Amino acid sequence: MIDLSNVSKWYGKFKVLDQCTARIEKGEVVVVCGPSGSGKSTLIKCVNGLESFQQGSIVVDDVSVGVAGKNLPTLRARVGMVFQNFELFPHLSITENLSIAQIKVLGRGKEEAVDCGLKYLDRVGLRTQADKYPGQLSGGQQQRVAIARALAMNPVCMLFDEPTSALDPEMVNEVLDVMVELAQDGMTMICVTHEMGFARKVANRVIFMDGGTIIEDCGKDAFFGDISARPKRTQTFLSKILAH
Ligand SMILES: Nc1ncnc2c1ncn2[C@@H]1O[C@H](COP(=O)(O)OP(=O)(O)OP(=O)(O)O)[C@@H](O)[C@H]1O
Numbered sequence: 181m182i183d184l185s186n187v188s189k190w191y192g193k194f195k196v197l198d199q200c201t202a203r204i205e206k207g208e209v210v211v212v213c214g215p216s217g218s219g220k221s222t223l224i225k226c227v228n229g230l231e232s233f234q235q236g237s238i239v240v241d242d243v244s245v246g247v248a249g250k251n252l253p254t255l256r257a258r259v260g261m262v263f264q265n266f267e268l269f270p271h272l273s274i275t276e277n278l279s280i281a282q283i284k285v286l287g288r289g290k291e292e293a294v295d296c297g298l299k300y301l302d303r304v305g306l307r308t309q310a311d312k313y314p315g316q317l318s319g320g321q322q323q324r325v326a327i328a329r330a331l332a333m334n335p336v337c338m339l340f341d342e343p344t345s346a347l348d349p350e351m352v353n354e355v356l357d358v359m360v361e362l363a364q365d366g367m368t369m370i371c372v373t374h375e376m377g378f379a380r381k382v383a384n385r386v387i388f389m390d391g392g393t394i395i396e397d398c399g400k401d402a403f404f405g406d407i408s409a410r411p412k413r414t415q416t417f418l419s420k421i422l423a424h
């Protein structure tokens with residue numbers, strides 16, 4: 181479903197991604213973790229064309245991401261993305277937030293878009309909040325709306341960039357629960373997250389990045405198995421995040 185091959189990217193002279201290669205099959209859930217600044221966000225932004233890259237190739241569901249301009253609108257409509265800070269439109273109601281991209285990008289009629297949006301709002305347990313504005317919802321609720329909004333576009337895969345890291349602790353689980361359900365329903369997902377409980381529960385693989393390089397890409401059981409068998413950089417990282 182997602183094929184990255186030797187992807188390299190520079191910001192000026194700074195190499196932010198260094199020969200990143202990974203393959204994500206349909207229905208797989210891959211968790212990406214690593215220290216701050218290691219290139220995790222940049223990598224997944226390259227997957228849906230939010231960032232360009234200079235070398236290598238990325239193919240999503242048989243569409244090449246590298247061919248800038250030509251494939252980008254199609255691609256963005258097919259790859260759902262959820263950010264740390266929700267990115268809902270504050271001046272639009274929840275219903276409008278859910279339907280606007282369906283209308284403008286997919287060309288759906290208003291009624292169809294609203295129906296579809298509400299279906300996914302129901303799925304994330306927020307059907308009763310349809311007429312509110314984002315500012316009237318909690319962070320956890322806003323993030324669930326952002327997930328519903330992405331799903332309403334009927335994406336072939338979903339990318340998450342630290343979807344729970346801006347949330348108060350008591351709201352983290354309600355968002356993770358939605359993500360677990362999505363994973364169990366067979367959605368192809370790349371999740372940048374340090375929620376290792378989530379990774380243990382639903383990830384097929386864990387990718388560990390450091391300094392723009394994919395240091396490890398291995399099955400969940402191997403990743404969480406014998407820590408002493410991991411590369412030094414993974415050990416240091418894991419000992420920090422698993423310490424508490
Ligand atoms: N627009 C930009 N211009 C120049 N450098 C950038 C830009 N965006 C990111 N970088 C740099 O690229 C590196 C990787 O950034 P990125 O946001 O992908 O890291 P990350 O792994 O997602 O980190 P975090 O865990 O803090 O979100 C960092 O060193 C960052 O400072």
Ligand SMILES: [Mg+2]
Nearest residue numbers: 220221222341
């Ligand atoms: Mg990031």
